[in-house]
Amino acid sequence: MDAPVPNRWVMEIAPYVPGRSTTDSGTKAVKLSSNENPFGTPEVARAAFAAAASQLERYPDASAAELREAIGAHYGLDPARIIYGTGSDEVLHLATGAYAGVGDEVIYVRYGFAVYDIAARRVGATPVVAPDTDYASDVDAILACVTARTKLIFIANPNNPTGTYTPRADIARLHAALPPHVLLVIDQAYTEYLDPEDDDGGLDLARNTKNVLVTRTFSKIFGLASERVGWGYGAPEMIDAMHRIRAPFNFSTAAQKAAVAALGDHAFVERSYRHNRAWRGWFADQIEAMGNKGLRAVPSKANFQLVLFEGEVTAEHAYKALMERGYIVRWLPGQGLPHGLRITIGTEDEIQGVAAAIREIMGA
Numbered sequence: 001m002d003a004p005v006p007n008r009w010v011m012e013i014a015p016y017v018p019g020r021s022t023t024d025s026g027t028k029a030v031k032l033s034s035n036e037n038p039f040g041t042p043e044v045a046r047a048a049f050a051a052a053a054s055q056l057e058r059y060p061d062a063s064a065a066e067l068r069e070a071i072g073a074h075y076g077l078d079p080a081r082i083i084y085g086t087g088s089d090e091v092l093h094l095a096t097g098a099y100a101g102v103g104d105e106v107i108y109v110r111y112g113f114a115v116y117d118i119a120a121r122r123v124g125a126t127p128v129v130a131p132d133t134d135y136a137s138d139v140d141a142i143l144a145c146v147t148a149r150t151k152l153i154f155i156a157n158p159n160n161p162t163g164t165y166t167p168r169a170d171i172a173r174l175h176a177a178l179p180p181h182v183l184l185v186i187d188q189a190y191t192e193y194l195d196p197e198d199d200d201g202g203l204d205l206a207r208n209t210k211n212v213l214v215t216r217t218f219s220k221i222f223g224l225a226s227e228r229v230g231w232g233y234g235a236p237e238m239i240d241a242m243h244r245i246r247a248p249f250n251f252s253t254a255a256q257k258a259a260v261a262a263l264g265d266h267a268f269v270e271r272s273y274r275h276n277r278a279w280r281g282w283f284a285d286q287i288e289a290m291g292n293k294g295l296r297a298v299p300s301k302a303n304f305q306l307v308l309f310e311g312e313v314t315a316e317h318a319y320k321a322l323m324e325r326g327y328i329v330r331w332l333p334g335q336g337l338p339h340g341l342r343i344t345i346g347t348e349d350e351i352q353g354v355a356a357a358i359r360e361i362m363g364a
């Protein structure tokens with residue numbers, strides 16, 4: 001050995017592929033590939049961010065007290081039981097780092113969020129992939145994967161990249177059937193896009209049991225993806241364990257201030273939710289109308305739509321043809337979806353434009 005050798009399991013990680021912002025030819029385009037908020041960032045958050053520039057020499061508040069208080073007040077949670085991270089991605093890593101290691105198994109669904117695989121492998125744990133049922137998470141399939149080695153289960157609700165939703169009764173059934181030492185992580189990155197009647201009960205489980213962690217993010221409806229603010233809620237013992245491996249100053253003062261401000265802008269969140277619900281429905285109808293060309297819209301409750309290409313025109317062809325027309329969407333061969341495109345619900349102009357481009361490409 002003439003150089004340091006990385007851990008075997010680290011080299012088995014397939015690097016994360018982020019959504020692109022430029023086309024093949026390098027020109028700027030409409031980016032519908034990362035599920036960002038098409039309305040941008042709340043003005044109040046922008047102002048809070050700018051104000052934080054006056055004290056760049058100071059370390060941020062390592063306890064994120066102001067943010068935890070604000071989240072606690074907003075959602076009716078105990079601030080002491082909130083963990084926070086550089087995006088909820090970090091919270092997912094903290095959970096895996098605290099509870100899983102070499103020889104342990106981590107379960108997630110077949111078309112699950114790409115970070116789960118990285119989080120599991122990063123600590124040397126073995127990823128176990130539960131089959132789906134027509135692209136939706138299947139609670140019974142997940143339970144069938146549980147073994148004596150299972151340490152942690154990731155389930156996103158709604159799920160990314162499928163947009164599918166697992167109802168409250170199924171989440172309850174999943175939790176009830178788990179051995180108490182298995183940590184159930186319910187990733188609610190898109191929860192603000194759900195209709196009010198679609199509460200999956202995750203926060204209640206996190207409040208009342210010892211083995212559920214709910215994660216949330218400011219990257220999606222709150223329009224702060226650049227600032228990397230995520231958080232999680234769980235039992236005090238769980239939060240304590242995660243704090244021990246958290247980097248002490250894991251997000252900036254500006255990020256904390258901006259997140260607190262964004263949380264208070266109800267009008268921005270409400271407008272984003274309504275816009276998304278209306279145009280997601282409209283877009284799904286447009287796709288379904290091309291059913292005779294082999295297109296299918298997987299039922300979505302998030303701020304994106306998974307479109308399946310099951311006819312003559314392939315998803316790869318459509319992906320490239322959309323790029324030529326100035327629309328960047330997400331093609332996901334690396335996640336087992338070479339026949340799918342995930343398309344973020346953009347502004348009215350953007351979503352109408354991308355629908356028109358798809359019609360043209362499909363010859364519909």
Ligand SMILES: *Cc1c(COP(=O)(O)O)cnc(C)c1O
Pocket residue numbers: 035086087088089090113156159160187189216217218219220225228229230
């Ligand atoms: C976008 C997303 C996240 C959030 O990531 P951040 O690190 O908070 O930006 C988490 N889980 C899922 C399923 C997502 O799609």
